[in-house]
Amino acid sequence: MPRLPTPLCAPGVCLDVLQHLPHVPVLGICLGHQALALAHGAAVVRAPEPVHGRLSRLRHSGHALFREVPSGPGFDVVRYHSLLVDERSLPDCLEPICWTDGGHTAVTLARDQGPEAAPGTDVHRAAASAPLAAAASGNGRGLLMGLAHRNRPHYGVQFHPESVATRYGIALMRNFRDLAAQHWRARAEAGAGPQLEPQLRPVADIIGPPGRLPSVPAWPSAQHQRGAPLRLAWRPLRGLLTRLPGGSQGIFELLYGWAQDTFWLDSAAADRGRFSYMGGRGGPLWRKLTYRLPLPPAAAAATAGPTGAAHQTATSPESPGCAHAGPSARATDASAPSHAQPIGRCDGPVNPRPAPGTLGGDPRPGLPPGSRSDAASHSGPHLQPLPASACGGMLHTEAADGTTSVTRTPLGLLDHLQSLLASQRLLVEPEAARELPFNMWGGLVGYLGYELKAECGAAHAHAAATPDAVLFLADRLVAVDHREGDVFLLAMYRGVDAGAEGEEAEGVGREGQEAMARTWLAETERALEQAAAEAAGRPAAGVGQDQYGCSPAKRPCAGDERCQPAHLASSVPGANSLKASGLVANGHLPSCAPEDSEPALQPEAATPLSAPGSASPCCTASAHESPPCQPATGTATAGAFTSGVVPFSLAHPRAAYLSNIAACQEALAAGESYEVCLTTALTRPAAPDPPALYRMLRSLNPAPYAAWLQCGPSGPTICCSSPERFLRGDRGGLLEARPIKGTAARVPADPAADFAAAAELARSEKERAENLMIVDLLRNDLGRVCEVRVAGQG
Template sequence: MDPAINPLRTLLIDNYDSYTYNLYQGIAEVYGAPPKVIRNDEVEWPELRRDLERGLYQAVVLSPGPGTPARPSDIGVSMHLLRERTPIPVLGVCLGMQALALAFGAEVRHAACGPMHGRLSGVRHSGHALFHGIPSGPKWQVVRYHSLEVPQASLPACLHATAWALAPPDEAVMAISHATLPYHGVQFHPESVATRWGPALLRNFLTLAHEFHGAPAHTLPEGLLPQGPPGTAPIPRPYPCTDDSCGPVLGTPLSARIDLGLVHARLGKGALPSSLGAAPRVFERLFRPAPHAWWLDSAVTDRGGRWSFMGSGKGGALWRTASYLGDGVLEEGLSGEGGASASTTTHRLPGGFWDWLDEDVQARRLCPAAATAAADLPFDFWGGWVGYIGYELGTELGPGAGLAADVAGNPPHASLVWADRLLALDCATGEVYALACHIQGDGRAADEAQAWVAGMLEAVQAVAGEPDGETTPGAGAAGAPQDPVPSPDPVLDFQPRERHERYLDNIRACLQAMHDGESYELCLTTQLTRQGAPPAWPLYRTLRALNPAPYAAWLDFGAHGGPQICCSSPERFLRGDRGGVLEAKPIKGTAPRHPKDPVADAASAAELEASDKERAENLMIVDLLRNDLGRVCVPGSVQVPSLMALESFATVHQLVSTVTGLRRETASVVDCLRASFPGGSMTGAPKLRSMDILGRLEAGPRGVYSGSLGYISTNGAFDLNIVIRTAVVWGDRISIGAGGAITVQSGPEAEWEEMLLKARVLRRAVASVDALGVVAA
């Protein structure tokens, strides 16, 4: 920011949108100070009016949001501010502009050209000061997310149209300003990653606000006007931090903290063969027979997956389990002799699952000496929680989620194991590390950890020396197409929870909700279930061969009534490294592979890359995840290094984007998860309103599917996937979740077929295990 620019005290009123914190980030960087954010129903108008009269704020920005400004619950206190002609500069975005128009008597109606969600348009403008330095015409491309519009013919004399979309598809009003009051509105989204000159528009509003208050107006040199969203590449902080204020244990009493030591050792390159069979053989020999065995499996190395981690219930004194049953009830198991669960207790959490997890993660961390000694380890998981967090835990993250919290008849909302002993496998080089945590200062525990590490590496060497009997296809080539459909396509008695016509009805309901402005995108899903589950471990081995994936996993919580999870996910939910850099990798946009026809396969990929529908689908989720990261990241650090890159997996082509940011030092690991969960690629946007709509349409809970699984490490790092392409075995039942993003360009039958396509490789894996007549070991 230009140091001569005076920071502006800005109030940002959030209309329950999922792009509000993109505005927050842009305002913070361009204005030199972050805005104060309040929800539109957080304070009553008399209280806010007093704050404005006292000069607490110098400008107000009204965020986008779902619904209509004609519905008081959708616009809240924003309408009071406008109708009372409050003398303060106001910028309304999307719904905010519509509220400005409605407040002064204009009409707000359904858009004549239909909903414009994630679509780009050229814009011409009148030369108003709000658009200083911004070209008028096709060079200025903006992103639109709206189903409603303000017809120019309905504008009263006090409101002037100042910008219009280029035809085609329409010439809709894209901006308005009041003739005498400092009120301005834009129908498009200046904060979108794909809007050009968005920061320049925010900068121009800053100038107008300063002029209103009699402050000197500053002109940013033309060469400094950014054409895209603000943002600089996040630079990791040093680890370990020598200042105890880094990574603070916020709100955790010192008496509750447990300082941890860490023992680790390695076997060098080539210690483990790179064939597909080596890692499963190590896991099967050394861990799988034990209760609570787990394997975070990077089954491919060319899609961000390099390190695999594995362990089991045969842990040390720190090992324990936790299952969240809903309604504040947590069941914990503690370690006994030989690592088995010795005792189980059930208790009610005063603050819910997320508060418990936050306190627990912050209370157990490596002591400075251990952190320094381990700083050169080339991976981030050094022990900590491993497991899954189910989709329904979105119920605890704010109003409007609309999800059933009842876990009766379904697996726990979350199941976790605190892994104090584990192996880390470098899938690219064959290196193997053994790690064991212990309580710092406990000499006996340190000796036991040292003995376990030495013994485990000896056991790995013994297993690695066995002949490789693996006959299934090799991993490491996720882009090699697999035949996705056996002939004939197996039905296998899987029954979708919503049958064909009901699913189509749900799609039509989604389309109507989007037409009415309630959502930009809705990620509708269903569950395909079957009584008579195949043995879970052979199923995972088969799935791994058919559909190798970078964020795959095998979790076995079946010994104590939990599920067994066979996951072949290609999608990262959220990763945070030791240096505080966050990364999300949303996938939106899917097309089938054609393994027997390279020409058709290339054509399918090209059609996906060129699809306006699929690109809009991806863009909406990228902007949503920028918002989620923006809630916890340093202003200016959120960026998109890769937008809609084509990646080809074994059975599908997909569009993958990458969003990064630098976590604020005051934000905990669980703050990051709370800000982003559930993953936006499984909800739609705006997130809360979309989840509410989906919760009313889908006939039951999603459970493990659509949630996340992975690890939270003792060093402040974490890595979790999106649980898709996954089979959940629970008792004698197997379920497969599948679905897709519904946008205004969706066709109901095509979406039904896409849902079946995503489930097909899992059904094929089940069919293969059934055909072999494999029984559980």
């Protein structure tokens, strides 16, 4: 009988494949290797230690699977496993063919190859680990890393030949291909199978890893261009960024003013993020998509009535969240994909924002009392969650004129989005392709919640307090080129030669759409140029004026905190709003910017712009009003917390969190998981003013991939600052992922200690292992949607 250390790590259908398809060539990798042993009665046991994202040198027996692969030095492979096959339990039909030759090492970077290679990697680490590996095998040959069936074309390796850091992985895969072809030829010659003539192409590089990607296909493709209904009007404003005070923040505040349903994909540090993009409620094509999954089974059971049926609250026909097709319900949005089922439609303005000082809205049914949004109200358009028995989630769609509709998406949100994008293709004109140096010309902007994993094969176990996704279909966009100082205005519209589909839903004819797009371009350019002209004729902030552009004589109130001398934190526009809300203590963010921290980088000036013809924001506000550039966004205010920092509460106390860490470590050792992202939540009873928070965030921690996303009264306000770009889609279908792992505390007061901390982080085996694991996982993910031959290492 197969022997496993725990019942949960069984390899599923792999055992049946190996037992019932004896003549089909199989190469088992990692768990597949263990399944080969289990299928024939061998034991899988815990390894001496979990090894994930580390390299080991291997020796082999000279088996044909390792043809042209060196044994020992030069044959370094990547391992991801906590369990291994006990060689002593192997039956006679299984032949051991490969073992570790020493311990494991960290992945070696190119800079480690010189004479100053960091200790703790390569031979230093291998020598220290060798006794452990030899002792664990029981035979002095190291840990078992490879198997072959003596009579069947079944092979297994414990390591990962496909990893970017495995050497000769390509050779191993080629050798398995050749063994499989040889097997089929032998069966054909014996009359036991069909005559096959496989085309075995030569492999030039057998060492690997794969090199850089070849040239990408021509862009745009003919298939994309054929019948594309949308057109793009655009206008470059060369050098405008250098003529406007406040940089891209000034542009955003002038054009969008932190209003609801706005976004800003912000490169606050432009060394890696060259472009920023911003937008708000747009033209006829603009849509806001708010999506909620049905209730998970546990939550549905908790809300079940006396008869056991889950109840769903019906909202009134006047509410944008209506979930029933009453007599007044109209047809669903014509721009929705055909598989979306109409539930109802409501016309009129969105619900009013909640009363100041409250979060508003009710928590999702099935959540603990008090489970609410992190930064925004949920009193606006609210989709009632569906019971678990329903198929698909509920999609609330809002147009720029306030018209809304509600549909059920039986195939899920991602399928709906794919259909939506397929129907809203933009015709790529040669001039735009040549002159626009960026690839974001409009389209979907928003967030996807963690619980959407339920539509990707994972368990549907939790209900989010916020919508599971909020996305804007942006048809108006402002792009900022931080390197060249240019600003680009872009507007999408439905072409006059496009089909009539969607016109009725958009409410504007094709000719009218183009006129509206070009009017928006002209008006936006006029506003920006006028602001630049006004800025050129007035002194910069700090020369007779404060950071709001107000002279001391024009301050609304001598005691107004917004007009007091600047401190480290209060020098940022809006920082005093943070201080009033209790987030800022002693002029800095608690636990974020201590007194001895390095001064924050200031890649852009923070001088705000006023809309053309208007007074400066501080000058037009009373002592008790927020500046006009900081409109309320439906978030909670914290006026009651003015006597200190409002504390955050941890979802898990220290003892519980340490217990969770121990449980995760045990799961890793038991082979139940190879990576666990353990998190907890920090909450506080009131949120600070979001615009002030984001201003502070981008000033203290400028990041190349920052973001402001205001999702209206029914969704959260997201303030994001990240050094990492998860994924980039380029022209011609090129996808690139650049994961980052590892952090270290800065020591700005001691440059030598700061440099030492950076060097220690760079040579950390743990951090290198985690980064390698993420790279390999992302390559695997990309390989599922890309051509395998071009899923390589960048």
